Amino acid sequence: MKIIILGAGQVGTSVTEILSREAGGDITLVDIDEERLSLLQNKFDIRTVHGHASYPDVLREAGCDDAELILAVTNSDETNIAACQIASILFNTPKKIARIRATEYVSEERLFAEGGLGVDDIISPEQIVTTELLRLIERPGALQVLDFANGRIQLVAIKAYDDGPLVGHHLRALKDHLSNIETRVVAIYREGEAIMPDGDTVIEVNDEVFFIAATEHIRDVMSEMRKLDKPVRTIMLAGAGNIGFRLAEALEQKNYKVKLIEHSPERATEVSKHLKRTIVLVGDSADEELLKMENIDKMDVFCAITNDDEANILSAMLAKQLGARRVMSIVNRTAYADLIERTMIDIAYSPKQATIGSVLPKFRTGALEAVHSLRLGTAEAIEAIALDDQSSKVVGRRIDEIPLPKGTIIGAILRGEEVIIPHHDTVIVNQDHIILFVQEKKHINDVVALFQVSAFFI
Amino acid sequence: MQTRLILKVLGFLLIIFSVSLLPPLLIGWFDADGTHLVFLQSWIAVLVLGALMWLPNRKKSDDLRIRDGFLIVVLFWLVLALSGALPFMLAENPHMSVIDAVFESMSGLTTTGATVLTGLDALPRSILYYRQQLQWLGGMGIIVLAVAIAPVLGVGGMQLFRAETPGPMKNNKLTPRITETAKALWYIYFGLTVLCAMLYFAAGMNLFDAIGHSFSTLAIGGFSTHDKSIGFFNNPLIDTIAMLFMVIAGINFSLHYLAIRRRSLRQYVSDSEVKAFLLILATLSVITVTLLILEGTFEDTGVAIRLGLFQVISIATTTGFTTNNFSYWPGLLPVLLIISSFVGGCAGSTAGGMKVIRVELLLRQGRREIDRLLHPNAVLPIKLNKRPVPDSVINAVWGFFALYVISFVSLGLLMMMSGSDIVTAFSATAACLNNLGPGLGDVANNYQSISDAGKWILSFTMLLGRLELFSLLVVLTPAFWKR
Numbered sequence: 053m054k055i056i057i058l059g060a061g062q063v064g065t066s067v068t069e070i071l072s073r074e075a076g077g078d079i080t081l082v083d084i085d086e087e088r089l090s091l092l093q094n095k096f097d098i099r100t101v102h103g104h105a106s107y108p109d110v111l112r113e114a115g116c117d118d119a120e121l122i123l124a125v126t127n128s129d130e131t132n133i134a135a136c137q138i139a140s141i142l143f144n145t146p147k148k149i150a151r152i153r154a155t156e157y158v159s160e161e162r163l164f165a166e167g168g169l170g171v172d173d174i175i176s177p178e179q180i181v182t183t184e185l186l187r188l189i190e191r192p193g194a195l196q197v198l199d200f201a202n203g204r205i206q207l208v209a210i211k212a213y214d215d216g217p218l219v220g221h222h223l224r225a226l227k228d229h230l231s232n233i234e235t236r237v238v239a240i241y242r243e244g245e246a247i248m249p250d251g252d253t254v255i256e257v258n259d260e261v262f263f264i265a266a267t268e269h270i271r272d273v274m275s276e277m278r279k280l281d282k283p284v285r286t287i288m289l290a291g292a293g294n295i296g297f298r299l300a301e302a303l304e305q306k307n308y309k310v311k312l313i314e315h316s317p318e319r320a321t322e323v324s325k326h327l328k329r330t331i332v333l334v335g336d337s338a339d340e341e342l343l344k345m346e347n348i349d350k351m352d353v354f355c356a357i358t359n360d361d362e363a364n365i366l367s368a369m370l371a372k373q374l375g376a377r378r379v380m381s382i383v384n385r386t387a388y389a390d391l392i393e394r395t396m397i398d399i400a401y402s403p404k405q406a407t408i409g410s411v412l413p414k415f416r417t418g419a420l421e422a423v424h425s426l427r428l429g430t431a432e433a434i435e436a437i438a439l440d441d442q443s444s445k446v447v448g449r450r451i452d453e454i455p456l457p458k459g460t461i462i463g464a465i466l467r468g469e470e471v472i473i474p475h476h477d478t479v480i481v482n483q484d485h486i487i488l489f490v491q492e493k494k495h496i497n498d499v500v501a502l503f504q505v506s507a508f509f510i
Numbered sequence: 511m512q513t514r515l516i517l518k519v520l521g522f523l524l525i526i527f528s529v530s531l532l533p534p535l536l537i538g539w540f541d542a543d544g545t546h547l548v549f550l551q552s553w554i555a556v557l558v559l560g561a562l563m564w565l566p567n568r569k570k571s572d573d574l575r576i577r578d579g580f581l582i583v584v585l586f587w588l589v590l591a592l593s594g595a596l597p598f599m600l601a602e603n604p605h606m607s608v609i610d611a612v613f614e615s616m617s618g619l620t621t622t623g624a625t626v627l628t629g630l631d632a633l634p635r636s637i638l639y640y641r642q643q644l645q646w647l648g649g650m651g652i653i654v655l656a657v658a659i660a661p662v663l664g665v666g667g668m669q670l671f672r673a674e675t676p677g678p679m680k681n682n683k684l685t686p687r688i689t690e691t692a693k694a695l696w697y698i699y700f701g702l703t704v705l706c707a708m709l710y711f712a713a714g715m716n717l718f719d720a721i722g723h724s725f726s727t728l729a730i731g732g733f734s735t736h737d738k739s740i741g742f743f744n745n746p747l748i749d750t751i752a753m754l755f756m757v758i759a760g761i762n763f764s765l766h767y768l769a770i771r772r773r774s775l776r777q778y779v780s781d782s783e784v785k786a787f788l789l790i791l792a793t794l795s796v797i798t799v800t801l802l803i804l805e806g807t808f809e810d811t812g813v814a815i816r817l818g819l820f821q822v823i824s825i826a827t828t829t830g831f832t833t834n835n836f837s838y839w840p841g842l843l844p845v846l847l848i849i850s851s852f853v854g855g856c857a858g859s860t861a862g863g864m865k866v867i868r869v870e871l872l873l874r875q876g877r878r879e880i881d882r883l884l885h886p887n888a889v890l891p892i893k894l895n896k897r898p899v900p901d902s903v904i905n906a907v908w909g910f911f912a913l914y915v916i917s918f919v920s921l922g923l924l925m926m927m928s929g930s931d932i933v934t935a936f937s938a939t940a941a942c943l944n945n946l947g948p949g950l951g952d953v954a955n956n957y958q959s960i961s962d963a964g965k966w967i968l969s970f971t972m973l974l975g976r977l978e979l980f981s982l983l984v985v986l987t988p989a990f991w992k993r
Contacts, residue, residue, distance in 0.1 A: 086900065
């Protein structure tokens with residue numbers, strides 16, 4: 053599939069990295085920064101075009117005439133929209149996806165309908181990162197929280213502590229502990245190694261447990277693994293970028309007490325205009341005096357979300373040192389994320405994975421609803437729809453009859469409005485939403501192929 | 511340095527190359543002149559060598575680093591020149607010494623076209639075909655071919671690809687995938703070769719000569735199956751076809767690709783390098799033909815035009831076909847033609863030399879300095895096809911030029927040390943560095959009279975020219991080998 057990606061920023065680069073390694077992803081990357089392009093061209097097997105992303109000449113040179121998909125993820129909403137519109141008028145490009153940040157555009161649905169701006173699909177990675185961070189803040193104790201089936205089902209990763217009632221017991225005992233709740237433990241990571249869980253597996257302290265359950269049951273299952281912290285009230289955010297600002301906005305709407313630190317006075321003034329109750333502080337998030345003055349030791353959560361990995365990690369460590377109850381940091385570099393797993397930082401969150409998870413399903417045709425990366429991208433959770441088709445390998449079969457690759461588990465099924473935690477004899481019916489956990493990423497294509505009516509890529 | 515990975519890739523490339531020994535084997539078998547055994551032995555030797563390198567390391571899969579890429583390209587060309595020399599050594603006719611065989615094979619692969627053989631017309635057809643085929647493979651580059659047919663090299667393939675393709679700006683991929691780009695290049699190359707062979711055949715060559723000469727024409731090589739080169743046919747039509755395809759092969763193949771894809775010739779007209787290339791050819795032709803007529807070298811004006819035009823195009827594109835011994839031409843012409851080979855063809859073509867685009871950039875840079883004297887405060891970007899050229903590229907071109915001059919001078923001096931006279935030494939160095947072929951003095955027809963030491967120096971020079979200095983020189987620096 054010929055894909056043109058406009059904008060070699062965070063999103064553009066991440067998507068390029070993933071797709072260029074897959075067969076059939078022929079990528080042309082367009083940007084105005086020539087140095088950045090030549091850097092990326094040396095790293096990935098792609099073509100690059102230097103120029104302004106929405107100019108017809110540049111689009112033509114990038115091969116818009118026969119591209120099947122355009123992903124406009126430049127820094128500017130207007131450039132993205134213009135590029136999609138130009139592509140649809142001049143080149144008839146079949147599919148055009150744009151990143152649009154401003155809610156002022158997004159809220160006008162007619163703009164993106166047929167005959168509108170020519171944008172077929174909107175992505176908003178920042179929105180997704182914000183939502184995921186919000187869920188992590190709201191679910192104390194969880195390492196990762198992923199939504200499936202419009203929020204009806206969640207997959208949660210949690211670290212087991214010795215104060216959890218189930219810790220030290222067989223998984224089978226879970227049924228006795230929670231008599232009317234159905235859940236499925238899909239994976240356990242012990243000291244970095246994956247264990248395929250079955251009824252006899254004993255949960256040990258410090259295990260990372262991944263489980264799937266209906267959203268309303270998540271809290272009960274989590275309390276089996278560790279004593280839950282008291283609810284969060286006060287939150288300090290470091291960095292008022294796109295994500296910091298959105299997060300503050302979402303948190304203050306939910307009546308949390310939010311403090312937001314930003315080092316640029318201009319940006320601080322700007323966001324303070326739009327925020328109602330959040331206290332916006334100008335200063336350095338690694339400034340001990342500032343943190344102390346703002347009662348860092350009384351904070352339930354400290355979350356570092358600047359663009360700078362190093363600053364995030366250090367300020368989160370400092371905050372923990374100074375007494376913040378739980379500290380989080382966003383980390384873009386995978387190498388760092390591995391490093392800090394054993395430090396005092398409670399959660400390292402990689403926005404890159406979330407971004408890719410939000411964009412990738414748009415590239416995969418057919419029955420895929422969502423793809424989420426877990427454990428820094430080594431494992432994946434996907435939501436697929438079973439479609440009735442002569443050749444379907446899933447519909448009408450019992451779960452133990454489906455040829456799933458090794459390490460792949462069906463965690464939950466959404467049938468209509470009902471959440472089913474399946475057993476080996478559950479039969480899949482048409483239109484089931486199936487949540488699968490894939491332990492090894494290399495199997496993902498095989499799993500997707502099971503649900504595919506046509507090939508992986510068009 | 512990831513030795514096992516390098517061995518794996520080298521072995522793999524050798525296995526691919528070994529296939530190229532099969533067509534001459536078939537010819538030898540068909541002609542029943544005994545040469546098929548030579549090629550059978552060579553094929554088995556290369557195949558076994560490749561397999562020995564590949565098999566134990568085939569499970570190694572890691573990304574190639576920058577150094578690995580350079581080392582693979584250089585080692586591969588060396589190993590290729592050595593193993594390509596096998597048939598020349600093993601055959602009874604010609605039974606060549608090691609250095610002669612390596613020289614011949616290197617000259618073939620680097621598309622130089624310098625030969626130590628005489629009496630070509632009496633050689634077995636399989637050997638003759640093999641020589642032409644070496645040129646053809648070396649023209650577009652056998653690594654490019656490997657990248658095209660074996661996508662396994664992945665991003666590492668890009669590394670190798672760039673170390674082998676000529677030109678100062680190597681980031682212009684035709685398609686997103688390097689494999690597809692390499693394939694496109696080879697399709698065009700193959701298509702043009704077939705077309706050229708058919709035209710030669712229609713113009714009166716026999717099938718064997720037509721195919722053989724189409725190989726060395728498109729590769730801008732210059733090997734011929736006859737001692738008298740293209741002059742053997744003495745056919746104006748064949749001369750014209752050769753000239754046409756030498757010019758085509760001297761143009762950047764990405765332009766051919768765009769022209770075919772967009773079905774228009776606009777690309778050529780708007781490309782400043784092609785314009786400069788054609789302008790150079792035209793100017794040289796006018797000077798040469800005028801001088802030939804004025805000096806009365808040939809009695810007939812028509813003959814002067816025909817021979818003059820052919821020789822200008824053959825030498826300026828660095829092909830090296832001859833229809834007349836230009837080293838006896840009057841006045842400045844022999845030296846002028848040899849100097850013109852320094853410019854060579856366009857970047858991304860199969861031609862040798864420094865490439866038109868580099869010379870163009872150098873001239874514009876010189877022009878800019880003059881303009882700057884007149885307007886000290888002016889901002890004067892150097893533009894190519896209406897786009898400013900980054901300073902990094904211009905610096906690289908300067909560096910290239912400096913090294914080219916230094917290489918030429920020092921290798922020429924070395925040649926004199928090895929026993930050649932001054933004209934022979936420097937013209938042979940130029941002819942080999944520019945991958946041209948025929949020189950002046952003792953090497954106007956062939957390189958037999960050069961001493962063994964001289965042949966080793968020239969073999970190195972040819973490789974230096976084909977890999978455009980940097981790829982080879984970087985491997986020779988101590989810093990490359992430091993951890």
